[in-house]
Amino acid sequence: MNTNDGGSPVTSEPHAHPPGAAQRLALHLIGRAASHAPAHLAGRLLEEWFADFPLHAGAVAQLRFAAGCCWATSIISREHRLAIPLAAGSASGSGAVGLHLPWQSTPNTRRNLIVVLILLLHGAAIYALATGLVPPMARHATGGLVAHFVDEPQAAPVTPPINPSPFTVPTLNPPIPQPLVPDDTAATIDATPVAPTPQPQSGSGEAPVPAVHRVPGGPGKGFPNTEDYYPPASLRFGETGLAAMQVCVGADGRLSGNPRITESSGSARLDEGALRLARAGSGHYRAATENGRAVSSCFPLRVRFELR
Amino acid sequence: MGRPDRDVRMSLQTLRVLEAFLEQPADELSGADLQKRGRLASGTLYPILLRLESAGWFVSRWEAVDPSVAGRPRRRLYRLTPTGLRRASEVFGSFSRGVLA
Numbered sequence: 040m041n042t043n044d045g046g047s048p049v050t051s052e053p054h055a056h057p058p059g060a061a062q063r064l065a066l067h068l069i070g071r072a073a074s075h076a077p078a079h080l081a082g083r084l085l086e087e088w089f090a091d092f093p094l095h096a097g098a099v100a101q102l103r104f105a106a107g108c109c110w111a112t113s114i115i116s117r118e119h120r121l122a123i124p125l126a127a128g129s130a131s132g133s134g135a136v137g138l139h140l141p142w143q144s145t146p147n148t149r150r151n152l153i154v155v156l157i158l159l160l161h162g163a164a165i166y167a168l169a170t171g172l173v174p175p176m177a178r179h180a181t182g183g184l185v186a187h188f189v190d191e192p193q194a195a196p197v198t199p200p201i202n203p204s205p206f207t208v209p210t211l212n213p214p215i216p217q218p219l220v221p222d223d224t225a226a227t228i229d230a231t232p233v234a235p236t237p238q239p240q241s242g243s244g245e246a247p248v249p250a251v252h253r254v255p256g257g258p259g260k261g262f263p264n265t266e267d268y269y270p271p272a273s274l275r276f277g278e279t280g281l282a283a284m285q286v287c288v289g290a291d292g293r294l295s296g297n298p299r300i301t302e303s304s305g306s307a308r309l310d311e312g313a314l315r316l317a318r319a320g321s322g323h324y325r326a327a328t329e330n331g332r333a334v335s336s337c338f339p340l341r342v343r344f345e346l347r
Numbered sequence: 348m349g350r351p352d353r354d355v356r357m358s359l360q361t362l363r364v365l366e367a368f369l370e371q372p373a374d375e376l377s378g379a380d381l382q383k384r385g386r387l388a389s390g391t392l393y394p395i396l397l398r399l400e401s402a403g404w405f406v407s408r409w410e411a412v413d414p415s416v417a418g419r420p421r422r423r424l425y426r427l428t429p430t431g432l433r434r435a436s437e438v439f440g441s442f443s444r445g446v447l448a
Contacts, residue, residue: 087378090379090419090422091379094383106390107393110388114390
């Protein structure tokens with residue numbers, strides 16, 4: 040029992056009939072909440088809450104009311120701790136509360152905490168967008184994309200010239216060897232004359248060079264999925280364009296050099312995406328062939344980034 | 348009573364409490380009445396009542412009944428002071444002008 044703040048002893052139970060379990064729990068919570076309130080308010084709050092309690096019908100409403108009283112006690116106690124006490128007697132008699140609450144000068148810690156949490160959430164969202172942590176979401180949101188490869192046009196078979204310019208083979212006239220007869224020797228030397236070296240035939244008849252059937256290289260089996268190389272930032276900004284590259288590939292289908300941009304798409308991000316795609320495809324290129332034999336070659340590779 | 352007339356931070360819940368009083372400024376209302384009129388939870392309502400009372404906007408008194416006769420505890424009744432009435436009217440007047448004071 041508490042008779043503070045002009046309140047009379049709480050002699051009556053809120054309900055005449057025996058309370059149920061929920062009601063007992065609610066009353067217990069209310070009593071506990073009031074006992075934790077500042078001392079000069081405990082009795083007043085207990086009686087006030089007991090008086091208001093029966094007006095809440097139903098176990099749920101009564102428990103909510105009791106829980107609210109607990110919450111109210113925590114707020115009142117906190118504000119009381121921050122308050123500057125006025126005259127001690129002002130809290131009694133007429134029911135005035137002896138609290139000086141500096142409403143607008145004391146920082147509200149709960150509000151500050153909420154502001155900090157909001158700032159942190161914004162920071163996390165900005166970080167996620169800036170670092171591309173959401174490319175799958177962006178990809179689904181844009182509804183897909185398309186990348187085209189442009190094959191190199193078929194090269195005409197290489198054929199030898201039909202009428203090569205005639206050339207002449209110079210005729211060699213080797214000197215005829217003469218037997219050496221020394222002046223002071225009478226011996227004769229049987230010299231066998233050296234047969235002349237056969238001379239090549241002069242004229243214009245060369246053997247014909249066979250035609251070369253060349254098939255250009257390009258992206259082959261197992262080449263990476265182009266959608267995976269659409270830059271996430273470009274997806275978000277809706278960037279599209281066509282990037283043309285020069286790609287050099289060995290006979291094994293691997294890059295033999297760094298691909299380079301020959302015609303920019305207009306976006307550095309898209310160009311870089313195209314280069315990454317070209318590099319990732321190393322080993323999955325279809326090498327160019329000449330007469331069915333794989334050879335090293337360089338060919339243009341164009342990637343179109345397009346949103347659907 | 349000598350209570351100070353201080354500014355009170357206006358929240359939506361505080362405005363609901365004041366609105367309930369301004370409907371009948373001379374009425375005395377208990378916490379339960381205000382809960383029903385303002386659709387406020389008890390955890391919000393009672394701290395607001397104490398703030399407004401300490402700021403001089405409200406006064407409160409015990410209901411003039413004998414608990415042993417009534418069979419229930421006395422209710423705490425709140426009433427707007429002239430200062431509270433003036434300040435609450437100013438607050439709602441500023442809303443009608445489109446300016447939050």
